[in-house]
Amino acid sequence: MENTEIIKGLQAIVGAERVVTNEAAVAEETKDAIGFRRYERADGVFDVPQALCAVKVKSTEEASQVLAFLNANKVKTTPRTGGSSVTQGIEPVEGAVMLDGSEITGIYKIDEVNMQVTTGCGMPLQALEDQLNAMGYTTGHSPQSLPLAQMGGLVATRSIGQWSTLYGGIENLLVGLEAVMADGQIIRIKNVPRRSTGPDLRNLFLGCEGTLGFITEVTVKIFKYKPDERWMCAYQIGSMQDGLDAIREIMVEGYRPAVVRLHDPAEVMTLFGGVAEDGKALMLFLADGPKAIADATGAGVDAIVKKHGAESLGTKPVESWIETRNNISNELEETSEQMHDMGTCVDTCEISASWSEIGEIYKAVCARAEAEMENLIVIGGHSSHSYINGTNIYFQFLFQVTEEHTVKEDYMHVIRIIMEETLARGGSIAHHHGSGKYRTAWMPQEHGSSYPLMYKLKEALDPNGILNEGILLV
Numbered sequence: 001m002e003n004t005e006i007i008k009g010l011q012a013i014v015g016a017e018r019v020v021t022n023e024a025a026v027a028e029e030t031k032d033a034i035g036f037r038r039y040e041r042a043d044g045v046f047d048v049p050q051a052l053c054a055v056k057v058k059s060t061e062e063a064s065q066v067l068a069f070l071n072a073n074k075v076k077t078t079p080r081t082g083g084s085s086v087t088q089g090i091e092p093v094e095g096a097v098m099l100d101g102s103e104i105t106g107i108y109k110i111d112e113v114n115m116q117v118t119t120g121c122g123m124p125l126q127a128l129e130d131q132l133n134a135m136g137y138t139t140g141h142s143p144q145s146l147p148l149a150q151m152g153g154l155v156a157t158r159s160i161g162q163w164s165t166l167y168g169g170i171e172n173l174l175v176g177l178e179a180v181m182a183d184g185q186i187i188r189i190k191n192v193p194r195r196s197t198g199p200d201l202r203n204l205f206l207g208c209e210g211t212l213g214f215i216t217e218v219t220v221k222i223f224k225y226k227p228d229e230r231w232m233c234a235y236q237i238g239s240m241q242d243g244l245d246a247i248r249e250i251m252v253e254g255y256r257p258a259v260v261r262l263h264d265p266a267e268v269m270t271l272f273g274g275v276a277e278d279g280k281a282l283m284l285f286l287a288d289g290p291k292a293i294a295d296a297t298g299a300g301v302d303a304i305v306k307k308h309g310a311e312s313l314g315t316k317p318v319e320s321w322i323e324t325r326n327n328i329s330n331e332l333e334e335t336s337e338q339m340h341d342m343g344t345c346v347d348t349c350e351i352s353a354s355w356s357e358i359g360e361i362y363k364a365v366c367a368r369a370e371a372e373m374e375n376l377i378v379i380g381g382h383s384s385h386s387y388i389n390g391t392n393i394y395f396q397f398l399f400q401v402t403e404e405h406t407v408k409e410d411y412m413h414v415i416r417i418i419m420e421e422t423l424a425r426g427g428s429i430a431h432h433h434g435s436g437k438y439r440t441a442w443m444p445q446e447h448g449s450s451y452p453l454m455y456k457l458k459e460a461l462d463p464n465g466i467l468n469e470g471i472l473l474v
């Protein structure tokens, strides 16, 4: 079908004013927050495939009609909501239509009896949290992108928040949803506390990254919000491995502080202004109320970390982390311009592994990056989401841009090291940002013999392959 015909067809469904065709405005719709692209943008270069247009749907019915039309005409489609992807998740293929759900918004129902809230896919998480907090509730979901992300994208990426060790990731919070399939069919997964009626179909959408359907409505759990009843404390500890061992013991003994963070010496320097002694790692803990549980959790954590040689630094470092923890979400453009002016590129990449492997992965990645990249300024990381059987490492890296390689080549060099060292030790190459496009090449190794199931799902749910080509499937 001709491009003009596609645009006319979309305009007939949603109205001309909600089909964006202006080249610069369409490019805005495809902008995510990935490091090498931020660097390139600061120089005015935006070298990514151009979408044909963006269509801003306002309702499930509109999304259904739009997808039915695009599917019938085999038009490549890229779903998006908040646009805070850090993995090229909203990068279109050339000529694709951006399906923008950010206007399917609003809080549809706060159910205080059954402790759940239902919203549109374009509901900004920050606005939802603000309203719930004022009523004495929280979603328990607090990613660093709280000021940017919206409910559809949060489900589609299997996101996780900074309070996860108590509340879990979005997979633990999602109750039910509504979605539009590639052919326009509307489906609903009802809200129940649990059921045993076959495979859990929510998992088709949790982490689908827009490849299997378009989420239009989301119901998540809510919890009592008791910030005044929290316990918190920071500690310095001898090394990353000492900190990992202490966190393992906390989890194994059954304590569930909401925040469990371990920052390596590199991050202590770069992010915390040397609050801990040189060469030591920093631990931040926060246990959420009710007070009796928070205090008991705090006492348990305190005893365990001290057994591992930690020394208390009081509550101040936790308080200032709470205060500033999401600032980067509002300062992305400014920060990338500064980095560009200094000729440097910065970004992050997160992985997970079991307790027996995670410390080795951390060491191997840092050692290899330092040995292989002359232009590396710093690599470090932290653990911020822990489980009884393992944890994540969130690597942060900064390198000097040189004339020898493109920014993307150097960027992918660091990523390749992280992917290879993680896979070599049986870890997972993405703990919470999703696979996006830059990790796709490693997906066969990530999934091993179960990978063909991904293709079977795709063939069954999106047989024309219109949804988010290049993500998850090589």
Ligand SMILES: Cc1cc2nc3c(=O)[nH]c(=O)nc-3n(C[C@H](O)[C@H](O)[C@H](O)COP(=O)(O)OP(=O)(O)OC[C@H]3O[C@@H](n4cnc5c(N)ncnc54)[C@H](O)[C@@H]3O)c2cc1C
Residues within 6 Å of the ligand: 032, 033, 078, 079, 080, 081, 082, 083, 084, 085, 086, 089, 090, 101, 121, 142, 143, 144, 145, 148, 149, 150, 151, 152, 153, 154, 155, 156, 157, 158, 159, 160, 161, 162, 208, 209, 210, 211, 213, 214, 215, 216, 328, 329, 432, 433, 434, 468, 471
């Ligand atoms: C500064 C910063 C900090 C971050 N911190 C965290 C963090 O702490 N935890 C975390 O998990 N993530 C974090 N992220 C990553 C990002 O915020 C999450 O991936 C978030 O879930 C994306 O939501 P979004 O609404 O912005 O989605 P988008 O960026 O619009 O889309 C993300 C992906 O989901 C798909 N998608 C979007 N909407 C839909 C829909 N309605 N139906 C189907 N597919 C859809 C898109 O195609 C894309 O693949 C951070 C990002 C930034 C920039």
